[in-house]
Amino acid sequence: MKDTIMRYLFVAIAILFFPKIGWAYGDCEKYISYDSLQASSKTSAKMSYINSISKQSYEQNADGIKSSITIPIEGIKVGGEGSWSKFVSKREALNTLLEWNYSFEESKQVSHRHVSSESWSAVLQCLKNKSGLFISPVQMVDNTLQLKVLYMMPEGAKDEITLDWSIVNGSVENPVTSIKRGNEAVLKITRVAGKNISIVVSGGGLVSNDIYIRQPPEIKPLPAWTVWTGYTVPPAGAHQFAPHYGHTVGQNLPTTVRCPNQSKIRAIHGPAKLDEEFFGEMIFSFEHVRNISGIHHWNIFANGDQLTPKKGASDWNAGSISISCR
Structure with missing residues (x-):
């Protein structure tokens, strides 16, 4: 697998x-x-x-x-x-x-150097049976791209054409200025480090396919979770439950908790457990249900849909509620 x-x-x-x-x-x-x-x-x-x-x-x-x-x-x-x-x-x-x-x-268009040279050889062999002006990678190592240009046209077409290269953020080490019908040529192109590169060639009234290699953006680490829990003393100004909210101060759960992108919610009621993950904006809201010997129970809603255990009661021990957002 x-x-x-x-x-x-x-x-x-x-x-x-x-x-x-x-x-x-x-x-x-x-x-x-x-x-x-x-x-x-x-x-x-x-x-x-x-x-x-x-x-x-x-x-x-x-x-x-x-x-x-x-x-x-x-x-x-x-x-x-x-x-x-x-x-x-x-x-x-x-x-x-x-x-x-x-x-x-x-x-x-993001560039990744995972295509095998054997694979590109097979692509080039296939293109030899087509008609047109083609460019195709052969291999890329660091910022050096080895490229092949093919001029494949039937009899009656121009025997030789002059090539006009358009390269943005790159330079040709060994320019190929013309090519004969049925032939191919190899050239090396050096990309400007850290820049997107665009390559296209024309000649004889033909324009090749374009190759565009885009730099990937900088990937930043995932942001830290913000956690709301019934048994955490919040730092000053944090939008968390106060100590034992929903337990000894049952009515003081926040009206809503908004999670903009990713959220996880956990709660228990006896043997029943709630453990779900959501993506996209999620607004959790709470509805007080009952107070049993000082332990308050709440219904929980996610974007208006009630979250219930598969078995047992439909509400949750408020002191057990934990919501993580980012």
Whole structure:
């Protein structure tokens, strides 16, 4: 199962390594795969992947992301929710918590160096059966990109064309200024460190596919939890329960607790336990139910929906309530 998860993750990240693969390579993209020995568990790679998933691909569940495949990101498992809305809530919460501000297309353009050279060789071999002007990576090490350009056209087309390169934030070490029909050429491009690089070539009235390699944003650590609990003495100014709120001072539970992105709530009532996690904005509210020998019991609501144990009573010992937010 672990190998399956990693295989699907590598294939998914392939779509991220260079943008517009579907347009650039057509059915040749099926040859793109990853060298698992080079793959890493970078948070930026995983965030790029989950932010490149469309509703259609999620519902098709080809890689199992809807039903079974889970990807751990900073301790949060993404995937297997079975619901697009739940997946989106979790993704949006992570985007906010980790300050990932890239759009769908920008996320696909984040550069990761996991595509094997054997894979690109297979893609190039496939492109030789197509018509057009193509560029494709061969290998990338640090800031040096080895690239191939192919001019594949039927008889009757120009035998040789002059090439005009457009490269932003990069320089060519060995410029290829022309190419003959049916030929390919190799060149090296050095990227400006820390910058996004864009590459496209034109010639003979043709324009190649573009390669755009985007730098991942800086991933910051997840913010600390803010915790509300019935048995914690709060620091000055903190919006927490006072000592034994809901126990000896039952009516003084806060009216609501708002959690903007991620929340966990726990409570008990006898053998019954409440232990749930939510993503997206959640507002918890409380309704006093009864006082049994000084122990107050409360109903708890999450965005208006009552949280009840699977068995037993519907309310909770207020002193046992714990809510963590971030």
